Amino acid sequence: MASNHQTINSAEDPFDSLLHLETQFYTEGYNQGAADGVLAGRTEGRQLGLEKGYQKFLEAGRLYGRALVWANRLPNRSSSPPSKSLPASSEPVVPTETETEKKDLPPLSKNPRLEKHITTLYALVETESLSMENTDEAVNDFDDRIKRGQGKAKIIERMVGEKASGGEEAETASKGVTV
Numbered sequence: 001m002a003s004n005h006q007t008i009n010s011a012e013d014p015f016d017s018l019l020h021l022e023t024q025f026y027t028e029g030y031n032q033g034a035a036d037g038v039l040a041g042r043t044e045g046r047q048l049g050l051e052k053g054y055q056k057f058l059e060a061g062r063l064y065g066r067a068l069v070w071a072n073r074l075p076n077r078s079s080s081p082p083s084k085s086l087p088a089s090s091e092p093v094v095p096t097e098t099e100t101e102k103k104d105l106p107p108l109s110k111n112p113r114l115e116k117h118i119t120t121l122y123a124l125v126e127t128e129s130l131s132m133e134n135t136d137e138a139v140n141d142f143d144d145r146i147k148r149g150q151g152k153a154k155i156i157e158r159m160v161g162e163k164a165s166g167g168e169e170a171e172t173a174s175k176g177v178t179v
Contacts, residue, residue, distance in 0.1 A: 056146065060125050063149045067122040070156060073108045074115055114159050121152040 108114060123129075124145045131138040157163070 056142065059150075060127070060130065060142075060146055063121065063125040063146070063153055064127060066153060067118060067125060067149075069105070070108065070118045070160070071122055073105055074118065075107045075110045108160060111159070114156065117152055117156050117159070121149055121156065124149040124152065 130142060130145065
């Protein structure tokens with residue numbers, strides 16, 4: 001009869017649900033937090049990915065542009081502009097704005113090592129050969145090529161006698177951009 005009395009009390013016990021109230025609220029809070037975290041994580045992850053991608057491609061574009069400028073300054077690739085002959089009229093010729101603003105960069109010295117470094121830099125940061133895939137292997141390859149390109153750019157800067165580029169300034173400016 002004692003066992004019969006316990007089943008009646010537990011079935012009719014109005015405080016039984018209160019004993020499990022903490023567990024119930026914990027489970028509900030955990031499930032709600034996990035759902036909110038998934039949504040917030042995707043949003044924040046996307047923003048972080050866009051920001052980091054922008055910074056990486058900004059650096060790649062900067063290196064690519066510098067490689068193009070250096071390649072066009074090599075002595076065997078530069079071409080002298082055609083000489084202008086004076087007109088037969090006696091009036092002086094006033095140069096236009098574009099003619100006065102146009103200044104050519106001086107050609108680089110003929111150096112096979114310098115040419116090899118410039119060619120290697122161009123090959124490392126060439127946009128057509130950089131992978132745009134979002135896999136670990138492709139991202140690591142991209143990062144490796146950019147780091148090697150930065151090293152080549154420093155070598156070329158020293159060989160040419162240029163000061164360090166504004167890469168740090170561009171990186172600082174891109175960090176302030178909100179996407």
